[in-house]
Amino acid sequence: MSKLQELMTVVSQREVACNIYELVVKGDLVQEMKLPGQFLHLAVPQSSMLLRRPISISSWDKATSTCSLLYRIGDETTGTYALSKLTQGEMVDVMGPLGNGFPISEVTQKDHVLLVGGGIGVPPLYELAKQLEEKDCQMTVLLGFATENVKILEAQFARINNVTLRVATDDGSYGYKGHVGMLMEELALEPTAVYTCGAPGMLKAVARKYDHIERLYISMESRMACGIGACYACVEHDRKDPNHALKVCEDGPVFLGKQIAL
Numbered sequence: 001m002s003k004l005q006e007l008m009t010v011v012s013q014r015e016v017a018c019n020i021y022e023l024v025v026k027g028d029l030v031q032e033m034k035l036p037g038q039f040l041h042l043a044v045p046q047s048s049m050l051l052r053r054p055i056s057i058s059s060w061d062k063a064t065s066t067c068s069l070l071y072r073i074g075d076e077t078t079g080t081y082a083l084s085k086l087t088q089g090e091m092v093d094v095m096g097p098l099g100n101g102f103p104i105s106e107v108t109q110k111d112h113v114l115l116v117g118g119g120i121g122v123p124p125l126y127e128l129a130k131q132l133e134e135k136d137c138q139m140t141v142l143l144g145f146a147t148e149n150v151k152i153l154e155a156q157f158a159r160i161n162n163v164t165l166r167v168a169t170d171d172g173s174y175g176y177k178g179h180v181g182m183l184m185e186e187l188a189l190e191p192t193a194v195y196t197c198g199a200p201g202m203l204k205a206v207a208r209k210y211d212h213i214e215r216l217y218i219s220m221e222s223r224m225a226c227g228i229g230a231c232y233a234c235v236e237h238d239r240k241d242p243n244h245a246l247k248v249c250e251d252g253p254v255f256l257g258k259q260i261a262l
């Protein structure tokens with residue numbers, strides 16, 4: 001039976017980059033995870049903060065019923081800061097897995113897939129790359145960060161087969177100097193499918209360059225409340241019908257490029 005809410009157990013938590021934490025949790029919900037790009041809605045362990053925090057699933061392991069989340073914390077008044085204080089063995093109230101993730105069923109060995117990720121949009125692309133590895137397709141992965149201190153998951157992507165990986169930092173402290181859109185503009189290849197997650201400016205650049213590609217998948221972010229499609233806090237305009245609202249939590253967070261107006 002599908003579970004939607006669970007008290008999951010914290011397996012580990014550590015700071016993996018400046019103000020970015022990796023939280024590993026264990027519970028039955030992991031067995032319900034289907035597509036990379038789905039998210040969990042985490043209750044903040046502080047009663048004054050009622051709204052849950054949506055965080056993408058970075059990777060999962062069904063054999064151990066564990067999954068990993070990477071998230072950036074705010075100052076001490078924020079819910080993410082309170083979440084970062086959770087330690088091994090504590091419980092965290094989780095809803096999920098929620099939303100529609102990145103479709104991968106059509107990918108075959110013949111594809112050359114491009115993944116473009118920026119900052120704290122990179123984590124869901126990691127589970128995606130792990131699953132695409134099993135399809136035996138070629139992958140080019142472009143990751144952009146503000147600076148080296150906030151670079152995440154590079155070593156994990158580098159371990160995946162058939163991946164050509166390039167990393168950019170805005171200030172040039174690591175890898176290519178410039179934003180990830182510049183790296184993308186320099187690409188010589190024509191991908192057959194594109195998957196992206198990151199800041200709105202980066203998503204716009206990817207959408208502009210690859211608008212002609214049918215399998216262009218864009219993961220969106222929005223302020224959320226209910227997380228399950230009931231409150232309409234997270235709406236985006238439908239590109240085909242501006243009067244129609246798309247809900248990021250329920251219809252997304254991943255949309256086809258042609259569905260959304262960026």
Ligand SMILES: Cc1cc2nc3c(=O)[nH]c(=O)nc-3n(C[C@H](O)[C@H](O)[C@H](O)COP(=O)(O)OP(=O)(O)OC[C@H]3O[C@@H](n4cnc5c(N)ncnc54)[C@H](O)[C@@H]3O)c2cc1C
Pocket residue numbers: 039051052053054055056057070071072073074077078079080081120123124220221222223224253
């Ligand atoms: C589908 C989805 C997946 C996400 N995945 C990740 C991830 O993997 N890693 C990560 O670091 N962040 C992710 N985010 C952003 C993350 O949810 C916000 O950074 C976080 O909620 C901010 O909470 P806070 O406690 O730090 O801030 P506060 O200032 O305490 O938040 C106040 C309220 O604003 C909301 N809010 C603030 N900033 C954002 C934001 N950028 N997006 C949505 N709601 C926001 C909070 O959820 C909360 O309800 C994701 C957002 C969405 C919608």
Ligand code: FES
Pocket residue numbers: 223224225226227228229230231232233234235247248249250
């Ligand atoms: S957050 Fe309530 S409808 Fe999306």
